[in-house]
Amino acid sequence: MADEKRLGFQDIQDEVLSRIQSRIWPAGTLLPTEIELAKQFGCARATVNRALRELAEQGLIDRKRKRGTIVNAAPVRQAKFEIEVVRQTIEDMNAQYRYSLVGQDLIGAPEWLRAQLNLPNGSDVLHLMCMHYADNQPFQYEERWINIDAVPSVKDADFSEIGPNEWLLAQVPFSNAEIAFSAITADAKLSEFLGTSQGASLFRLERATWLQGRPVTFVRMTYQPGYKVSTRY
Amino acid sequence: MADEKRLGFQDIQDEVLSRIQSRIWPAGTLLPTEIELAKQFGCARATVNRALRELAEQGLIDRKRKRGTIVNAAPVRQAKFEIEVVRQTIEDMNAQYRYSLVGQDLIGAPEWLRAQLNLPNGSDVLHLMCMHYADNQPFQYEERWINIDAVPSVKDADFSEIGPNEWLLAQVPFSNAEIAFSAITADAKLSEFLGTSQGASLFRLERATWLQGRPVTFVRMTYQPGYKVSTRY
């Protein structure tokens, strides 16, 4: 038993997770201190710290100075979803991607949009409507509003070939966003574009985007019937 | 300029993020090595490492040994959603929570469920139907199947007062799960329970849960019309 492999933070994390899941350490348990655990596992305190820090970020344990580390009773688990560009989603399905610009116009920002993005009065936005197809089947209808002031070059952009999402990603990547998922009923226009019956239930993703506090764009993406967003945790 | 405060990993992370967002380091840029950055920021390499590691986890940069750190061109951003218990969701709305057990029966697991959870042939499951109300308005219809073999004590549990979700959390916390969001159309039963018209579009969350590889439960939660799940990133 002299040939024990050295334990990494991942091994320690796995072991602690296992003890929590198997209720060796039930909810409410006060864990040994980092120093004590480091001694038990035969590693440095920094290694234990990293293992426990990540478990705390996931909400499984609660850490406070002086009090110590406690197994959380009612963990609020977090689910991570990867938000891809439509093209990627479709190509991941091994389907052929096609994009089409349905229409565009330059308008004053409507009230609901000003409220949504916190736009100043009198702001102008570029309003775009587009379709995304997978193997020529309707996949997603995209309606988008872009704040001219935040992205002046958008006035000269040509959206007949490249979608606004990909164009914006090239111009204004790494922005912050607020996302909402919901279910909506297909109206006449949506049912035509997505090739469904009126009244069909459709999955919708809305996203408002800011760059360093400045409103950039708001988009509504409505998916073909049957679309699901899934993940693990 | 001698009184510069020492930089922490958070300061470095903010600075790097800012340089990426402001396109000082545009997509594709090869960042200086950790050693070089540590010299520039006047800190240890471990500090730079932690700052960059977290940015890499978020998908903003791509790190490879020998090649170095590159600003990602098409970042796949991750959105985190907090998955709460219904009671919490309702109480967070300052509404009164009420739970009602609609029905329950012990059945052999249907084929689709066996496939979904990877249950062995001949497994028995407890099938539960419940309603959750916010201020006595229908909020969520819950249909759940619990694997008897994974949680034998479920046979003696009384679900007339406490919902199966909360009961399970107390018995089998910290399990792993697979979640899916979708939009569905209200059938006769759903429209009655949720007080909507038939054909209404409803938001649905499905979750399959395993504990250390063993299938525990599958649940379908269908929400009242207008329900949205939202988050930021």
Added chain:
DNA sequence: TAGTGGTCTAGACCACCTG
């Protein structure tokens, strides 16, 4: 006020990957 986690340091070794 004392104990705990939060973080940083300086150094080291290793694994992976590109040239």
Added chain:
DNA sequence: AGGTGGTCTAGACCACTAC
């Protein structure tokens, strides 16, 4: 083969907070 990130160590100081 060599350079880069991935990780660990042993020690240190600090900040928060329960007692």
